[in-house]
Amino acid sequence: MIPRIFLLLAASAGLVPLSLSAGDSPPAKPAAPAPAAPRKTTPKAPPRNPAPTEANVRYGDHERNVLDFWKADSKSPAPLLFFIHGGGWQNGDKAGIAVERYLKAGISVVSINYRFTSQAGDVSPPVKAPLSDAARALQFVRSKADAWNIDKSRIAASGGSAGACSSLWLAFHPDMANPASPDPIARESTRLFTAAVTGAQTTLDPQQMKDWTPNSRYGGHAFGFRGDSSKKLSQFEEFLAGRDSILPWIAEYSPYALVSSDDPPIYLQYAQPPALGQPEKDPTHTANFGVKLMEHCKSNSVSCELFYPGAPGNPRKSTADYLIAVLTAPK
Numbered sequence: 001m002i003p004r005i006f007l008l009l010a011a012s013a014g015l016v017p018l019s020l021s022a023g024d025s026p027p028a029k030p031a032a033p034a035p036a037a038p039r040k041t042t043p044k045a046p047p048r049n050p051a052p053t054e055a056n057v058r059y060g061d062h063e064r065n066v067l068d069f070w071k072a073d074s075k076s077p078a079p080l081l082f083f084i085h086g087g088g089w090q091n092g093d094k095a096g097i098a099v100e101r102y103l104k105a106g107i108s109v110v111s112i113n114y115r116f117t118s119q120a121g122d123v124s125p126p127v128k129a130p131l132s133d134a135a136r137a138l139q140f141v142r143s144k145a146d147a148w149n150i151d152k153s154r155i156a157a158s159g160g161s162a163g164a165c166s167s168l169w170l171a172f173h174p175d176m177a178n179p180a181s182p183d184p185i186a187r188e189s190t191r192l193f194t195a196a197v198t199g200a201q202t203t204l205d206p207q208q209m210k211d212w213t214p215n216s217r218y219g220g221h222a223f224g225f226r227g228d229s230s231k232k233l234s235q236f237e238e239f240l241a242g243r244d245s246i247l248p249w250i251a252e253y254s255p256y257a258l259v260s261s262d263d264p265p266i267y268l269q270y271a272q273p274p275a276l277g278q279p280e281k282d283p284t285h286t287a288n289f290g291v292k293l294m295e296h297c298k299s300n301s302v303s304c305e306l307f308y309p310g311a312p313g314n315p316r317k318s319t320a321d322y323l324i325a326v327l328t329a330p331k
Helices: 004-012 100-104 128-143 162-172 206-212 235-241 243-253 288-299 319-327
Strands: 054-058 066-070 078-084 108-112 150-160 194-198 266-269 304-307
Touching: 066 128, 078 128, 078 162, 078 319, 100 108, 100 319, 108 128, 128 150, 128 162, 150 162, 150 319, 162 194, 194 319, 206 235, 206 288, 235 243, 266 288, 266 319, 288 304
Parallel strands: 078 108, 078 150, 150 194, 194 266, 266 304
Antiparallel strands: 054 066, 066 108
16 A cells, blocks of 8 residues: 555645545546437427318329318319429328418318339339329319319429429429320320429439539439449449430439420429539438529529529528419419
8 A cells, every 4th residue: 555645745746636545546437428318209290281171082093092182262263282292202191281371372272192112013114103193183183173163274283302303393294185085184284383392303313413412312213223232332323323224214204304495483492502513411402403403494494483591582482482472473
């Protein structure tokens, strides 16, 4: 044992801590803090809406080919918001739209479910299933114009993420009506008055995605790519490597590829400013998509309004603001 006097002298010289005990034992280390309990994430509850005027109306044969309709109080045919939920074409539900603000503005609302890419079956590419469902649902709604008091000429599509991409696909695609069809629903138009979307993927071309946002990782599942572990390829890497083999599909299903001068005006909303050519925290919903589509729309004389925090000009700050202003404007 070291005599206490030497410990005191050593402490005064700063060689040992004064807290040493007479038994020469160093102080015990404080106990490590207990690890924080994992955060419990609660799924976001759907908005509280009034009961639909018509619920789970079937527009096709698949179990997910159903829609809800809320009828606005209007003596004359009302404009309509046609809502397509997001979820990567892999999940989600029609309950995700808050309808009351639109109904108060005299706008009726339809919200649809559709087949996921995992439910495409023999449909190829898989993304054709949710997109063709959206087109069929739109035609079905138009066929109900008289019964539901809808103004066929004022139908706007909206949605977020994959639902936004589907909405833009409808906005830019040539009319899919078949006037010669014996099916009266198939004879209805698929053209829109406008589209207003949030967090949209505006292209399904992997090369464009990578050029705009180097750490892009979305979209391969839309065309059946799953990644190749034997070649150590991620889904997106396989998608990019296989791009040349699916160019006809990109031309048919990528909104950017379909833009033409006869398309309706669109509105794009993003949560963060763009950073073109740089890795993004959320590359799947980056405003880079919006900046590049806006440039492309302008070069084709298509009106495009783009909002993100700090966006130049004076764009409206939400899809709801835009839709209500445009759909209720005097003819």
